[in-house]
Amino acid sequence: MPRLSVWFIRLALIYFGLGFTLGAGLLMAKGSFLPLTIWRYRPLHIELLLIGWIVQLAIGVSYWILPRLSEANERGSKTPVRIALLALNGGVLTVCAGFLFEREWLVFAGRVLETGAVVSYTFHLHPRLMYSVWRKR
Amino acid sequence: MPHWSRWMVRMAMIHLCLALLLGIMVSFRPLTMRYPVVLSASPVYYHLLMVGWATQLIFGVAHWMFPRYTREQPRGDERWMAGIFFSLNGGLLLRTVAEPMLAQSGLSLWAWLLGFSALLQWLAGIGFILAIWKRVKEK
Ligand code: HEM
Numbered sequence: 340m341p342r343l344s345v346w347f348i349r350l351a352l353i354y355f356g357l358g359f360t361l362g363a364g365l366l367m368a369k370g371s372f373l374p375l376t377i378w379r380y381r382p383l384h385i386e387l388l389l390i391g392w393i394v395q396l397a398i399g400v401s402y403w404i405l406p407r408l409s410e411a412n413e414r415g416s417k418t419p420v421r422i423a424l425l426a427l428n429g430g431v432l433t434v435c436a437g438f439l440f441e442r443e444w445l446v447f448a449g450r451v452l453e454t455g456a457v458v459s460y461t462f463h464l465h466p467r468l469m470y471s472v473w474r475k476r
Numbered sequence: 477m478p479h480w481s482r483w484m485v486r487m488a489m490i491h492l493c494l495a496l497l498l499g500i501m502v503s504f505r506p507l508t509m510r511y512p513v514v515l516s517a518s519p520v521y522y523h524l525l526m527v528g529w530a531t532q533l534i535f536g537v538a539h540w541m542f543p544r545y546t547r548e549q550p551r552g553d554e555r556w557m558a559g560i561f562f563s564l565n566g567g568l569l570l571r572t573v574a575e576p577m578l579a580q581s582g583l584s585l586w587a588w589l590l591g592f593s594a595l596l597q598w599l600a601g602i603g604f605i606l607a608i609w610k611r612v613k614e615k
Contacts, residue, residue: 340543340615348612352605359601366571366594370578370587393530 347399354391491528
């Protein structure tokens with residue numbers, strides 16, 4: 340497993356732990372075991388798990404496992420993947436801060452960062468997928 | 477493929493079928509008009525999909541494919557995975573019943589079962605993080 344995947348997957352696991360804990364708290368509050376004020380964290384729960392966990396894990400595992408360019412050049416340029424790592428995590432944290440402090444522009448900025456991350460990662464992945472098609476032919 | 481990974485993938489597919497069936501029910505007007513309890517199962521629909529299917533599929537495949545823990549115990553203690561399997565599925569199925577029932581009847585038994593389901597799912601999640609963390613490493 341390459342180092343960048345280790346970063347993606349470990350961060351995904353951290354968000355997963357936080358998001359699951361919030362989810363359990365929300366459910367406890369539904370059963371009246373915790374105060375309903377926890378409900379204000381509901382959007383954080385969704386953000387942490389959908390983007391921080393599922394999307395981030397998918398990127399981390401696909402970077403590791405999808406076809407490589409060649410034995411020598413391995414997986415191709417790391418720069419767009421590094422950008423994706425920073426932008427995705429910056430994005431998730433910014434969106435969460437936006438929800439916490441009720442700043443709509445932060446939520447917007449975070450979503451722009453997340454989109455940038457996925458575009459950057461797609462840019463990295465494209466030649467890896469094309470090359471594997473050529474090789475098959 | 478290890479035993480508990482097979483079971484997780486199997487259960488993930490069952491949860492996916494349940495989720496999609498529930499999705500049909502939640503969006504079928506004549507049914508929800510007659511039985512409003514179906515509408516309060518909307519969060520259950522999302523969670524059967526994202527916890528029961530997506531997350532459980534990830535658990536099963538990661539347990540199978542991630543780098544070895546040690547040469548002697550490549551996937552750690554299998555009993556730990558069994559605990560995660562029962563805790564996640566037990567917790568989620570309990571939620572599937574208790575959440576709409578609580579919305580409908582407000583009986584404290586459903587509240588207790590809902591609280592217990594939260595605890596079971598949380599334990600499964602934390603258990604998985606503990607089990608897999610050391611297997612996320614450079615090779
Ligand atoms: C991968 C994991 C998860 C994802 C992607 C996820 C996603 C979501 C989404 C999309 C919603 C909004 C649903 C709606 O509007 O009806 C939601 C709400 C909620 N989630 Fe999760 N969730 C996850 C795990 C969990 C877990 C493990 C628990 C509890 C143990 C939980 C408890 C809740 C609760 C109580 C709500 C509020 C439901 C309501 O609005 O009535 N979630 N989650």
